[in-house]
Amino acid sequence: MKEVIFTVNAEIDVPVELDSLLPKNLQDMGIEEIKKIQLPQGNKKISVDELCDVVVNENDDGDATLKVIINGSSMKLKRIGEKMDGGEIIVNGDAGMYVGAEMKSGKITVNGNAECWVGQNLKGGEIVINGNAKDYVGSAYRGDWRGMNGGKITINGNVGTEIGEYMKKGLIVINGNCKIMPGVHQNGGIIMLNGEVEGRAGGEMLKGAIVINGPLKSKLPSFEYEGIVEDPLIKLTKKDEGTQIKGAYYKYIGDFVNNKPKGQLYLSVEHNDPVY
Amino acid sequence: MEYIIKNGTVYDPTNKVDGEKMDICVKDGRIVESVSNNATVLDANNKIVMPGGVDSHSHIAGAKVNTGRTLRPEDSKKDIWNREGLRKGSGFSVPSTYKTGYQYSGMGYTTVIEAAMPPLIARHTHEEFIDLPQIDKAAMPLFGNNWMVLEYLKAGDLNMCAAYVAWLLKATRGFAIKIVNPGGTEAWGWGKNVHGLDDEIPYFGITPRDIVRGLAQVNEMLGLPHSIHVHPNNLGHPGNWETTLETMECVKDIKAKPKFGKRDTVYYNTHLQFHSYGGTSWKDCVSKGVEMAEYVNKNDHLMVDIGQITLDETTTMTADGPMEYDLHMTNGLKWANCDVELETGSGVVPFIYSPKGPVYSLQWAIGLDLFLHANSDKVILTTDHPNAGPFIRYPRVIAWLISEEYRKDWIENRVHKWAAQKSHITDTDREYTMYEIAKITRANTSKVLGLSDDRGHLGLGARADIAIYDIDPEEKNGKKIEKAFLEASYAFKDGEIVVKDGNVVKEVFGNTIYVDAKINEELEAELMKDLTVRFKKYYSVNIENYPVQEAYANQWEPINIDATEIK
Ligand SMILES: [Zn+2]
Numbered sequence: 001m002k003e004v005i006f007t008v009n010a011e012i013d014v015p016v017e018l019d020s021l022l023p024k025n026l027q028d029m030g031i032e033e034i035k036k037i038q039l040p041q042g043n044k045k046i047s048v049d050e051l052c053d054v055v056v057n058e059n060d061d062g063d064a065t066l067k068v069i070i071n072g073s074s075m076k077l078k079r080i081g082e083k084m085d086g087g088e089i090i091v092n093g094d095a096g097m098y099v100g101a102e103m104k105s106g107k108i109t110v111n112g113n114a115e116c117w118v119g120q121n122l123k124g125g126e127i128v129i130n131g132n133a134k135d136y137v138g139s140a141y142r143g144d145w146r147g148m149n150g151g152k153i154t155i156n157g158n159v160g161t162e163i164g165e166y167m168k169k170g171l172i173v174i175n176g177n178c179k180i181m182p183g184v185h186q187n188g189g190i191i192m193l194n195g196e197v198e199g200r201a202g203g204e205m206l207k208g209a210i211v212i213n214g215p216l217k218s219k220l221p222s223f224e225y226e227g228i229v230e231d232p233l234i235k236l237t238k239k240d241e242g243t244q245i246k247g248a249y250y251k252y253i254g255d256f257v258n259n260k261p262k263g264q265l266y267l268s269v270e271h272n273d274p275v276y
Numbered sequence: 277m278e279y280i281i282k283n284g285t286v287y288d289p290t291n292k293v294d295g296e297k298m299d300i301c302v303k304d305g306r307i308v309e310s311v312s313n314n315a316t317v318l319d320a321n322n323k324i325v326m327p328g329g330v331d332s333h334s335h336i337a338g339a340k341v342n343t344g345r346t347l348r349p350e351d352s353k354k355d356i357w358n359r360e361g362l363r364k365g366s367g368f369s370v371p372s373t374y375k376t377g378y379q380y381s382g383m384g385y386t387t388v389i390e391a392a393m394p395p396l397i398a399r400h401t402h403e404e405f406i407d408l409p410q411i412d413k414a415a416m417p418l419f420g421n422n423w424m425v426l427e428y429l430k431a432g433d434l435n436m437c438a439a440y441v442a443w444l445l446k447a448t449r450g451f452a453i454k455i456v457n458p459g460g461t462e463a464w465g466w467g468k469n470v471h472g473l474d475d476e477i478p479y480f481g482i483t484p485r486d487i488v489r490g491l492a493q494v495n496e497m498l499g500l501p502h503s504i505h506v507h508p509n510n511l512g513h514p515g516n517w518e519t520t521l522e523t524m525e526c527v528k529d530i531k532a533k534p535k536f537g538k539r540d541t542v543y544y545n546t547h548l549q550f551h552s553y554g555g556t557s558w559k560d561c562v563s564k565g566v567e568m569a570e571y572v573n574k575n576d577h578l579m580v581d582i583g584q585i586t587l588d589e590t591t592t593m594t595a596d597g598p599m600e601y602d603l604h605m606t607n608g609l610k611w612a613n614c615d616v617e618l619e620t621g622s623g624v625v626p627f628i629y630s631p632k633g634p635v636y637s638l639q640w641a642i643g644l645d646l647f648l649h650a651n652s653d654k655v656i657l658t659t660d661h662p663n664a665g666p667f668i669r670y671p672r673v674i675a676w677l678i679s680e681e682y683r684k685d686w687i688e689n690r691v692h693k694w695a696a697q698k699s700h701i702t703d704t705d706r707e708y709t710m711y712e713i714a715k716i717t718r719a720n721t722s723k724v725l726g727l728s729d730d731r732g733h734l735g736l737g738a739r740a741d742i743a744i745y746d747i748d749p750e751e752k753n754g755k756k757i758e759k760a761f762l763e764a765s766y767a768f769k770d771g772e773i774v775v776k777d778g779n780v781v782k783e784v785f786g787n788t789i790y791v792d793a794k795i796n797e798e799l800e801a802e803l804m805k806d807l808t809v810r811f812k813k814y815y816s817v818n819i820e821n822y823p824v825q826e827a828y829a830n831q832w833e834p835i836n837i838d839a840t841e842i843k
Contacts, residue, residue, distance in 0.1 A: 142350065143349035144350035
């Protein structure tokens with residue numbers, strides 16, 4: 001396997017965009033070539049070796065995956081893994097805006113916090129943020145009505161507002177707390193929220209499911225109560241084999257501000273009052 | 277600067293030049309007989325030479341274009357323009373101003389008319405024109421739902437209506453009379469629409485027929501360079517072809533009397549494709565393209581542009597507010613409706629014309645039915661940019677017209693079977709010649725706009741607006757045709773090379789053309805008395821703050837007309 005390790009050594013003020021440092025792009029490059037890659041920084045460019053030390057490790061273990069490791073990362077490094085198609089990126093430190101945006105396959109792990117727009121319009125692959133993330137995790141690009149279309153995003157910390165906006169397919173798991181409007185305009189896929197949720201879950205959702213295992217502080221009135229379900233099997237389409245979850249839930253359908261909505265909202269019985 | 281373009285194969289329909297090998301001389305921005313030995317020589321051997329393209333109907337600046345940009349950041353992201361030495365830009369279907377100018381120029385176009393300007397927002401349109409390089413431009417103010425027009429027509433006072441039209445053209449630095457869904461947009465203010473030519477418009481009590489006829493008469497009384505420019509009622513609805521025919525027919529007896537230019541038509545029907553639907557619903561809808569083309573061929577009083585569907589994701593925008601609401605209800609996508617006080621209204625909705633969609637494929641075929649069955653002297657190539665598709669698809673439309681093989685490939689492999697089943701697109705093997713392409717993109721447009729005196733052709737004294745394309749006149753490969761017309765080998769604007777190999781190499785800022793029709797002083801005084809009251813009572817701006825000032829153009833190109841005989 002081949003491993004490219006970038007260790008940030010420059011003090012930077014203006015954010016740098018790293019979307020060209022994708023595993024596939026670096027596959028056939030030598031270290032000198034990598035060092036010369038020009039990265040956009042505001043209206044200028046900075047070369048990789050002005051930004052970081054580079055080490056390339058290669059061995060013949062028959063593993064074809066290419067791993068990119070970014071040490072000393074901060075919120076000033078934007079677009080890490082944007083449009084990534086295969087391979088793996090590990091970020092030690094924080095990741096700036098748009099980490100994993102439009103990613104098709106592969107895996108990104110951030111051992112720190114992330115800025116807004118984690119996995120914007122994600123198509124496939126997996127993103128794990130071990131710290132917190134800000135707003136719009138797995139959301140659509142501004143103005144677009146065709147959001148995340150596959151893949152999985154896990155945030156082990158807390159998240160901000162409007163996550164999974166216009167989501168069509170895939171899975172978002174939030175292990176910490178979540179601010180307002182998760183799943184706004186959701187149109188498919190599953191959002192699992194394991195901490196406390198501030199409110200307005202599933203506003204204007206049409207399809208898909210939101211599972212809340214902690215308390216939802218205020219539920220939208222435009223959801224219709226269906227009853228208590230035990231260990232529900234969530235089916236999103238007729239052909240869907242279903243996703244099994246464990247526990248007892250109040251089940252709602254919504255959002256009835258739309259015509260014939262099919263959005264499913266599950267609130268854990270343990271943490272929520274029975275509000276119909 | 278002097279140039280001699282040597283040995284090009286020239287297509288200049290205005291001067292009946294059909295593929296002759298000849299040299300074109302350029303001096304001081306004009307086409308001349310000969311040049312000195314100092315002239316730069318451009319070898320155009322194996323290339324074709326045409327006048328610069330003239331687009332008579334496109335939406336490139338102003339209120340709803342800007343609403344489209346605001347409404348669709350995702351369209352901006354789709355196409356980023358970032359070329360060394362040029363202004364950055366973005367937008368696929370609603371590109372930003374500079375990008376619009378660069379891309380038109382790259383295709384060899386040199387004059388483009390913005391087809392709808394809400395008078396109240398004229399200043400905004402002209403502000404965008406200032407930032408729209410490479411081309412000459414003009415804008416057509418909307419008159420078909422304007423309260424003053426409706427009231428003067430209701431009173432049967434054509435003279436006052438003419439005075440108002442002249443004043444508004446001058447005040448907004450407008451170019452021609454645009455009519456969109458006559459009466460319908462006003463009815464939309466009452467939550468209604470009008471469908472037939474004889475439906476009554478709420479409150480005013482007159483009909484679309486009264487508006488179209490009245491404004492056509494006013495147009496000829498004033499002797500404007502262009503005729504009335506009409507988007508009839510019922511756009512986009514199955515069965516609308518009858519309304520369209522009625523509208524065309526209703527001005528047949530009016531005679532063209534331009535005081536400037538050489539048009540002989542009194543009526544221009546824009547985006548005819550959207551108005552040529554048979555049947556009663558989308559289930560039984562069929563193409564009436566052939567019938568419409570036959571009508572156009574038979575009648576001398578009109579010209580049409582097509583509004584060819586290009587099967588792209590685009591942004592629809594029109595002063596036909598109720599139609600846009602219908603569209604939004606059909607596709608469920610986001611929308612905006614703008615109400616422009618007592619003058620007009622408009623709507624904007626994103627739209628995806630998927631080639632897999634039966635209706636969209638049929639719409640595509642209807643446009644081609646029109647092109648393939650119409651006399652090439654009577655039709656004009658447009659996509660009603662961006663409504664039926666972005667203008668950067670003109671080269672693809674040209675490829676569909678020139679190459680039957682390419683068209684067939686689309687019919688057989690790319691579009692839904694409805695295209696062939698419900699149209700006559702496969703009944704003909706007609707292929708447009710380069711000469712005909714030059715007609716529908718240059719000669720016809722400049723003539724119908726009244727601008728053929730010095731543009732749209734390569735005769736002596738014409739502006740040296742020239743396009744050179746690297747293509748064999750007999751080429752049938754669709755992709756090659758498309759590339760050649762998308763990336764002009766050279767484009768000249770006013771005698772300077774502005775494009776080389778499809779890239780803008782020089783930034784120039786063109787003229788803004790407008791009509792200044794002088795009216796009788798007493799009549800004008802009477803009009804101003806009327807208007808002052810109205811502005812006080814109804815408008816959010818003062819009449820003094822309404823006219824577009826001198827500073828709102830890089831360079832004005834007025835067309836002066838004397839209409840003082842109207843009393
Ligand atoms: Zn139009």
